[in-house]
Amino acid sequence: DADVTQTPRNRITKTGKRIMLECSQTKGHDRMYWYRQDPGLGLRLIYYSFDVKDINKGEISDGYSVSRQAQAKFSLSLESAIPNQTALYFCATSGTGRTGELFFGEGSRLTVL
Amino acid sequence: LAKTTQPISMDSYEGQEVNITCSHNNIATNDYITWYQQFPSQGPRFIIQGYKTKVTNEVASLFIPADRKSSTLSLPRVSLSDTAVYYCLVAPSRDYKLSFGAGTTVTVRA
Numbered sequence A: 001d002a003d004v005t006q007t008p009r010n011r012i013t014k015t016g017k018r019i020m021l022e023c024s025q026t027k028g029h030d031r032m033y034w035y036r037q038d039p040g041l042g043l044r045l046i047y048y049s050f051d052v053k054d055i056n057k058g059e060i061s062d063g064y065s066v067s068r069q070a071q072a073k074f075s076l077s078l079e080s081a082i083p084n085q086t087a088l089y090f091c092a093t094s095g096t097g098r099t100g101e102l103f104f105g106e107g108s109r110l111t112v113l
Numbered sequence B: 001l002a003k004t005t006q007p008i009s010m011d012s013y014e015g016q017e018v019n020i021t022c023s024h025n026n027i028a029t030n031d032y033i034t035w036y037q038q039f040p041s042q043g044p045r046f047i048i049q050g051y052k053t054k055v056t057n058e059v060a061s062l063f064i065p066a067d068r069k070s071s072t073l074s075l076p077r078v079s080l081s082d083t084a085v086y087y088c089l090v091a092p093s094r095d096y097k098l099s100f101g102a103g104t105t106v107t108v109r110a
Helices: none
Strands: A004-007 A010-012 A018-027 A031-037 A043-051 A053-056 A065-070 A071-077 A087-092 A102-104 A108-112 B010-015 B016-025 B033-040 B044-050 B053-056 B062-065 B070-075 B084-091 B104-109
Touching: A004 A087, A010 A018, A018 A087, A018 A108, A031 A071, A043 A065, A043 A071, A053 A071, A053 B016, A087 B044, A102 B044, B016 B084, B016 B104, B033 B062, B033 B070, B044 B053, B044 B062, B044 B070, B053 B084, B070 B084
Parallel strands: A010 A108, B010 B104
Antiparallel strands: A004 A018, A018 A071, A031 A043, A031 A087, A043 A053, A065 A071, A087 A102, A087 A108, B016 B070, B033 B044, B033 B084, B053 B062, B062 B070, B084 B104
C-alpha cells in the first residue's frame, strides 16, 4: 500500500460543483502539502500544514480551502469549481527535518467542464 | 525564500552524462538543496539532497560550489528511462514552505 494515498484518482465535474480531494498518509509525518500541476508550469503550492492547528496559504490558494482533520489526513476543497482549476493535484508529506524531502501521492486528476 | 532558476529543457543521448544546473542566488546559510525526478502522471520522487560540496548516491551526484548560489545535478550514463522532469528545490531552514520552480524536462534519445 502507498504511504501517501489520494482519492479520487480521477474526477470529472461541472462548473459550480463542490469538490473534495482527500489525502491520507501512513508515514507519521506532521507536515502535509497540496500542489497543483499544469503543463509547463511545474508544481505550485496551494496550502501546507504543520499540524491540525496550523494551516498556511501557498502561492495559489484563491479558490481553494483545506481541512486537516487529523495528523494523517489533509483534504483540499474547491467550493465552486471552475474550468481553469482543471489540473493534476498532488498531496505530499514531509518529516521534521529541514532538508526538503517530500513524499508524494500518485495524484488526483481533476477535470472541470 | 530562495527562488530557483533552471533550464526549461535539455536533450541528450543514451550513455551520455547529463548535468542540470540550478541557480539559487539568495539561498540562506542553513538552507538545503534537494532534487526530484518526475515521470508523466506520477508524483515527483526524491533523488538527492545536499548542503555543500559533493554528494553521490546510486542514482546521481550533486555538486554545490562554496558560495552555494547554484547546484548541479549530474546523471551519469543516462538511458531512455531517465527521460523525465527534474526539479531543484531549496528547503528554507526557517520555514517549511516548500515551493518548486518549473523544472527541467530532460529528453534522452536512442
